[in-house]
Amino acid sequence: xxxxxKLAKMVGVGPDTIRYYEREGLIPEAERTESGxxxxxxxxxxxxxxxxxxxxxxxxxxxxxxxxEVMDRGLCPCGxxxxxxxxxxxxxxxxIAELRVLRGxxxxxxxxxxxxxxxxxxxxxxxxxxxxxxxxxxxxP
Amino acid sequence: xxxxxKLAKMVGVGPDTIRYYEREGLIPEAERTESGxxxxxxxxxxxxxxxxxxxxxxxxxxxxxxxxEVMDRGLCPCGxxxxxxxxxxxxxxxxIAELRVLRGxxxxxxxxxxxxxxxxxxxxxxxxxxxxxxxxxxxxP
DNA sequence: CTTGACCTTGGAGTGGACTCCAGGGTTTAC
DNA sequence: GTAAACCCTGGAGTCCACTCCAAGGTCAAG
Numbered sequence: 001x002x003x004x005x006k007l008a009k010m011v012g013v014g015p016d017t018i019r020y021y022e023r024e025g026l027i028p029e030a031e032r033t034e035s036g037x038x039x040x041x042x043x044x045x046x047x048x049x050x051x052x053x054x055x056x057x058x059x060x061x062x063x064x065x066x067x068x069e070v071m072d073r074g075l076c077p078c079g080x081x082x083x084x085x086x087x088x089x090x091x092x093x094x095x096i097a098e099l100r101v102l103r104g105x106x107x108x109x110x111x112x113x114x115x116x117x118x119x120x121x122x123x124x125x126x127x128x129x130x131x132x133x134x135x136x137x138x139x140x141p
Numbered sequence: 142x143x144x145x146x147k148l149a150k151m152v153g154v155g156p157d158t159i160r161y162y163e164r165e166g167l168i169p170e171a172e173r174t175e176s177g178x179x180x181x182x183x184x185x186x187x188x189x190x191x192x193x194x195x196x197x198x199x200x201x202x203x204x205x206x207x208x209x210e211v212m213d214r215g216l217c218p219c220g221x222x223x224x225x226x227x228x229x230x231x232x233x234x235x236x237i238a239e240l241r242v243l244r245g246x247x248x249x250x251x252x253x254x255x256x257x258x259x260x261x262x263x264x265x266x267x268x269x270x271x272x273x274x275x276x277x278x279x280x281x282p
Numbered sequence: 283c284t285t286g287a288c289c290t291t292g293g294a295g296t297g298g299a300c301t302c303c304a305g306g307g308t309t310t311a312c
Numbered sequence: 313g314t315a316a317a318c319c320c321t322g323g324a325g326t327c328c329a330c331t332c333c334a335a336g337g338t339c340a341a342g
Contacts, residue, residue, distance in 0.1 A: 003318080003319075004318095004319075005318075005319085013300095014300085014301075015318095015319090016300070016301055016302075017299085017300065017301085019320095019321095020299075020300060020301085024299095033308095033319095035307075035308060035309085035319080035320090036307085036308090036319080036320060036321095037308080037309095037318090037319055037320080038319085038320090046271065049271045050267060050270055050271050053270040053271045054270045055299095056246075057243070057246060057247055057250065057270065058243055058247070060298075060299090061298075061299070062298095067266075071264065071267070076259035076260075076263075076264045076265075076266075077264060077266060077267075078254045078259050078264060078265055078266040079259070081254055081266040081270070082251055082254050082266075085247050085250055085251045085254070086251055088247055089244060089247050089248065089251065092240050092243060092244045092247070093244070095240060096237055096240050096241070096244070099233050099236060099237050099240075100237070102198070102199055102233060103230060103233045103234070103237070105197075105198060106198055106199070106226050106229055106230050106233070107230065109198060109226055110223055110226045110227060110230065113219045113222055113223050113226070118217035118219050118220070119217075122217075123212065123217045123218060123219060124217075124219055125208075125217075125218060125219040125222040125223070126191060126212070126218075129191055129194040129195045129198065129222070130187065130190045130191050130194045144288080144289075145288095145289075146288075146289085154330095155330085155331075156288095156289090157330070157331055157332075158329085158330065158331085160290095160291095161329075161330060161331085165329090174289095174338095176289080176290090176337075176338055176339085177289080177290060177291095177337085177338090178288090178289055178290080178338080178339095179289085179290090196329095201328080201329090202328080202329070203328095283342100284341105284342095285340105285341090285342095286339100286340095286341095287338100287339085287340085287341105288337105288338075288339070288340095289336100289337075289338065289339090290335100290336080290337070290338095291334100291335095291336090291337105292333100292334100293332105293333085293334100294331100294332085294333075295330105295331080295332075295333090296328105296329100296330085296331075296332095297327105297328100298327100299326100299327105300325105300326085301324100301325080301326075302323105302324085302325075302326095303322100303323085303324075303325090304321100304322100304323100305320100305321095306319105306320080306321090307318105307319075307320070308317100308318075308319065308320095309316100309317085309318070309319085310315100310316085310317075310318085311314105311315090311316085311317095312313100312314095312315090312316105
């Protein structure tokens with residue numbers, strides 16, 4: 001019989017996290033001892049590992065909850081999971097693309113701006129950072 | 142003479158954002174009209190453009206505040222800015238690397254798991270998502 | 283003179299996933 | 313028998329950069 005912090009240790013989270021997952025409905029309300037302590041079995045370990053594993057793949061608790069609800073109805077969540085994963089891949093590609101652009105901008109910036117670039121009375125980085133056209137001035141309705 | 146929302150429009154932010162920056166000390170307390178309205182000049186436009194420009198480069202308000210404080214002391218912030226930018230580049234490289242790993246994992250996952258992969262009584266994605274070794278069991282102190 | 287668009291303030295809410303707290307009760311080890 | 317280490321609860325705090333709110337004051341157009 002597992003107490004909350006033994007379970008926590010087994011899956012590599014804090015006890016508060018488990019209580020939080022319970023509050024959020026990701027795991028069912030735990031059985032209790034006479035004195036009110038939560039008790040868990042191997043099923044809880046599996047469930048928590050599933051949650052943590054899904055998180056490692058960048059799924060959000062809300063989405064994981066959806067997956068678990070499908071499983072709790074006895075259905076296979078693979079189709080649903082596959083959709084989530086496909087969507088996440090697209091998001092990641094998007095994110096990587098954005099980061100690459102940003103990285104390019106930063107690299108250019110760091111060439112132009114440095115400790116040895118300072119000119120009396122002028123702050124090169126200010127110009128670089130302001131970047132003309134910074135204001136998205138509305139061009140009238 | 143610019144009111145808060147005219148200034149806001151000029152730099153492409155909401156008026157609340159400007160008041161927020163003031164509260165946070167990124168811009169000095171604005172001059173006021175007799176009736177207490179904030180009034181701004183071109184300097185405020187420059188300052189806000191600097192803030193927004195720095196944000197586009199992924200700098201955090203706290204860091205930007207640091208840059209502005211250097212500038213307010215009459216010094217060139219380029220060295221400091223250059224450090225921040227270098228650090229940010231490293232962070233971004235790290236982030237891109239992590240995202241690439243994650244993307245690879247997800248791609249593999251989505252090959253293994255799909256609507257047509259379901260086997261009666263078995264949920265392929267559960268195994269895939271659990272990933273053996275999920276628990277960072279402590280191996281003793 | 284009225285209407286509506288602005289301005290003021292302090293404070294609360296957002297999202298995501300925890301994390302920590304006080305003020306109790308319980309169990310375990312010595 | 314007592315001290316340490318656990319458990320419980322509800323609620324608040326964390327980070328970040330806003331964003332929205334109510335309740336009131338002010339200003340410009342017609």
